[in-house]
Amino acid sequence: MLKDVVVPTALYHLTVAEALEAGKLASPFMAWLWHEGRPIASTKLVDGHGVCDIASWASQQAVAPDTGSPAAVPHTVSVIICTRDRPEQLDRCLASLAGQTFQPHEVLVVDNASSTTETAEVVSRHGHIYLREDRAGLSHARNTGIAAASGDIVAFTDDDTVLHPDWLLRLEAAFDTDHVWAATGLVIPAELRTEAQCIFELGWSFGHGFVRKDYDASYYQKTRMRGTPTWEFGAGASMAFRRDIFNKIGLFDPHLGAGASGCSEDSEIWYRILHAGGLCRYEPASVLYHFHRADMAGLQKQIRAYMRGHVVALWIQYRKSSDIGNLRRLLISLPRYYLRKVCRRVLHGITVPTCTLGDEIAGYFSGLHHIVKNHRSL
Incomplete structure (x- = not known):
């Protein structure tokens, strides 16, 4: 411990x-x-x-005014949940979705090649739309959901979440101007009963503060030379997009995300939005609760996947945008960051900031190997 x-x-x-x-x-x-x-x-x-x-x-303190009021004419929202072989978690998530104060136009559950029929049975029991995507990979599943959606806004959550009753109300209200192309919400832990869950929350939290933040073209220009940190915009477990922007920037990159390189399909598409002149908004009034990995083996696997996906995403962002800052982070900033963490671990022992260091470094080199192995297709 x-x-x-x-x-x-x-x-x-x-x-x-x-x-x-x-x-x-x-x-x-x-x-x-x-x-x-x-x-x-x-x-x-x-x-x-x-x-x-x-x-x-x-x-x-003077509490900031509540900016999460719904628009006079709210958008229609399609909620998309991608899942694979987790029917119990999915059932819990869908139950919380039924209690939303702002009801979605439709709910689409994309089954990413589950091995049983239980997922389809859960979706049928809740009366939602069931889609199956047999190509492995979260990005493929997300894209299948987008193609079938009909709402003005497409909102994503994960099967291992429970939604606050106002989650969708606040997320939809974030699109109060046409300049907002994407929005994310605040993710809070649903429980902290194990060491792995505490480590993740203290070191890798999905929360990004309690103040609304807008990331636009000016932010992109200020940060692009060091690799715009789009991973700080929010979490893929709570994000939404105007459906028509995918015609401008394309769909999720199938080389990224769970089932492919590991993750970062969300931060890479936020990067594309900024590169195209759009705005991403973080709206902490939109809240959901996430069940972190409960065991250390699961946490270690997750951290390796996070870093592998992050490394591959940096390369893809460089290839698509020619922004040299992505290479600078990949080849200079990250190695320096790990060197500092190694020194901290030697001087202060194993603590939360350094306990996943081995998995982070393993994920980094795994990402480099993935780039070299697949550079022609990335």
Whole structure:
């Protein structure tokens, strides 16, 4: 067990008023502070006094106005869920989708070559559209869903999530101007009962803060020479796009994502959006809960896939855009980053920031090998 991880860690969702009384809660815990139906702050692995301090600070701040109101004429939204051999998780996700305050125009479940008929049975029981895509790979599945969708907006979530009732309401409301081509939401852990889940949340969290952020062409121009960090825009488990933009920028790259190089099909398409002059918006008022990998073997496999996919995505982004910043990150910035982490591990021992270092480096070299092996098709 790592010295900076305590398992299990209780999760609390509190109003600011409730958090001011958090001294009554048992430690350790992780808390999210809510105001007017949306999260505004969080505190991790502290005692009751720590969360009280944050609540006291939050109560004295001017809370940003709620910008998540639905448009006068809301868009129609097609929700797409890609899945493979996880019928129980899918059933849980679809149950939460049924409780949305803003109901989707349609729900399409893309079965990416499951080995049984259970997925189809779950979809039928919920009364949604079942599609099967036998080509392995998340990008193929996402593209199959897009081709069948008819909504103005296509929204994606994963089968290992539970959706806050206002998830879709807030995500749709993010498209309040034609300049917004894509939007992402805040992803919160559904549980932290194992060491692997705590490590992922502390070191690889899907959360990107509590303030709306817009990433546009000016941001792209400022960052392109160092490799625009589109992986910071959000998570593929909670993202949406105007359906017509795929005619401008193309579909998800089948060389990326689970079942191919590993991941980063989401961040690569966000990169294309910025390169084409569009805007990506992070809307933290749109919330869902994600079940992180529960065992260390699953976490290690995930981290290797993350880094392999990230490396391949950098190469693909360079090939498509000619932005030299992608090569700079691939060949200079990442090796330097790993060297610093090696030094930190030698000096301070194994902690959360360095405990997955071996898997990160293995994923990096696996990505380079993938590029060399498949360079003609990438």
